[in-house]
């Protein structure tokens with residue numbers, strides 16, 4: 268009798284486990300999502316361009332003091348113009364030569380990706396999406412539903428951020444200082460040292476945007492994937 272019950276229990280546990288792992292992001296889903304030009308371009312921008320242009324492309328950067336009198340803000344322009352100045356530098360566009368040419372440093376694909384990113388650069392939610400996709404998907408999932416590829420490793424599991432009932436202040440605290448600081452799981456890391464204030468703001472704007480109304484169906488169209 269005893270053995271029977273435990274067999275049933277084991278069977279049930281296995282069933283549950285497979286149901287859970289089935290819902291977890293597949294590798295293809297993650298690869299596809301992170302391969303979007305806006306996401307890849309956001310990573311290029313962060314690595315090569317923020318130093319001078321700032322995280323928001325508004326020219327508020329560490330290097331700004333070195334280029335006094337030069338406006339480092341990136342304005343809305345045609346993609347052709349962006350491509351030309353990125354490949355050939357300021358000289359070919361008739362602006363400050365302190366804008367370096369990138370054609371030897373970046374691949375064709377990286378240039379294309381970063382140009383695509385420039386077209387969404389002024390949108391805080393789209394910038395926040397890059398912050399989310401490059402730091403949080405492994406646990407919280409590409410849909411922010413808590414079903415990231417590593418989610419099965421954690422108990423309690425990563426929170427479903429698309430259905431979070433926490434306000435912005437709470438979210439900022441737990442993201443900055445980590446789960447343990449809020450009496451929650453220490454598996455939720457502290458990001459305060461790794462994210463700038465600008466990135467944190469953008470991230471919160473993204474988390475706000477992807478919230479699914481408690482009653483309504485999930486709305487994928489909110490984050491239109493380019």
Ligand code: HEC
Nearest residue numbers: 315316319337338340341342349357362363365366367381
């Ligand atoms: C060493 C500093 C520096 C770095 C790094 C840098 N830029 Fe620039 N960028 C400049 C300067 C200086 C200008 C010219 C500003 C002016 O004279 O109007 C400029 C101008 C631009 C413009 C034209 C802005 C406009 O509205 O006309 C674009 C677009 C641009 N950069 C994109 C990028 C991209 C993309 C990257 C990263 C791959 C990058 N820059 C990296 C310094 C830099």
Ligand code: HEC
Nearest residue numbers: 402403406421423424425426431432433438451452454455
């Ligand atoms: C290593 C896995 C892991 C990573 C990476 C991670 N988290 Fe978490 N996160 C968790 C876990 C686990 C919880 C649930 C803690 C609990 O319930 O005690 C959590 C909880 C949260 C919560 C609380 C939400 C709520 O409704 O209570 C927020 C907000 C959050 N994470 C945001 C983020 C953001 C933003 C990132 C990326 C910058 C991130 N997390 C990266 C594991 C992770």
